[in-house]
Amino acid sequence: xxxxxxxxxxxxxxxxxxxxxxxxxxxxxxxxxxxxxxxxxxxxxxxxxxxxxxxxxxxxxxxxxxxxxxxxxxxxxxxxxxxxxxxxxxxxxxxxxxxxxxxxxxxxxx
Amino acid sequence: xxxxxxxxxxxxxxxxxxxxxxxxxxxxxxxxxxxxxxxxxxxxxxxxxxxxxxxxxxxxxxxxxxxxxxxxxxxxxxxxxxxxxxxxxxxxxxxxxxxxxxxxxxxxxxxxxxx
Numbered sequence: 001x002x003x004x005x006x007x008x009x010x011x012x013x014x015x016x017x018x019x020x021x022x023x024x025x026x027x028x029x030x031x032x033x034x035x036x037x038x039x040x041x042x043x044x045x046x047x048x049x050x051x052x053x054x055x056x057x058x059x060x061x062x063x064x065x066x067x068x069x070x071x072x073x074x075x076x077x078x079x080x081x082x083x084x085x086x087x088x089x090x091x092x093x094x095x096x097x098x099x100x101x102x103x104x105x106x107x108x109x110x
Numbered sequence: 111x112x113x114x115x116x117x118x119x120x121x122x123x124x125x126x127x128x129x130x131x132x133x134x135x136x137x138x139x140x141x142x143x144x145x146x147x148x149x150x151x152x153x154x155x156x157x158x159x160x161x162x163x164x165x166x167x168x169x170x171x172x173x174x175x176x177x178x179x180x181x182x183x184x185x186x187x188x189x190x191x192x193x194x195x196x197x198x199x200x201x202x203x204x205x206x207x208x209x210x211x212x213x214x215x216x217x218x219x220x221x222x223x224x225x
Contacts, residue, residue, distance in 0.1 A: 033213070033214075041218075042201055042216040042217065043216045044216070045213040045214065088153065097155065097158065098214065099155070100145075100154075100155075101152075103152060
């Protein structure tokens with residue numbers, strides 16, 4: 001089945017620093033979703049990317065889909081303590097079925 | 111504010127006991143997913159349904175796990191007999207089939223501990 005590698009597994013930053021997580025696949029993806037899971041919480045949908053080279057922004061979060069549709073990234077500018085959590089990428093495999101990456105756990109020093 | 115609900119939120123049981131987890135998808139959603147999350151394996155898809163029909167349960171250990179949707183408002187995941195390695199958080203998620211992959215809305219999860 002389709003698998004993705006997410007890096008890094010863990011990232012610790014000082015509040016105010018930027019953060020980036022990457023999602024890489026060996027195969028071309030039809031689309032990819034990003035989710036955030038707060039500690040003790042459940043995954044919450046952030047965004048879906050569909051088009052090659054697509055860039056979407058949500059306030060301090062910037063999502064990119066690679067030109068070849070084999071990788072994606074999430075960049076957070078000037079992190080805040082509310083950004084703490086695990087960020088998952090999830091490409092689709094067939095209709096509706098998501099395959100979640102291992103996630104990047106972000107911790108922040110206030 | 112529509113949400114996926116799951117019961118129970120926490121379950122502690124002894125090895126060999128039957129465990130039943132329930133999920134109420136968001137009204138109007140026609141796809142339901144069961145995931146298991148552990149530190150070691152991450153978030154694994156166990157099974158999913160569309161319009162109450164099971165589409166894929168390849169991620170589920172068939173000998174002890176079973177998933178059903180008795181009606182559109184209820185999905186169940188059963189483990190019989192349970193084993194300590196089944197200890198995990200089990201999430202249910204629902205979505206609505208569209209032209210492309212739709213958003214999945216996760217429930218709060220059932221934290222299962224098998225002693």
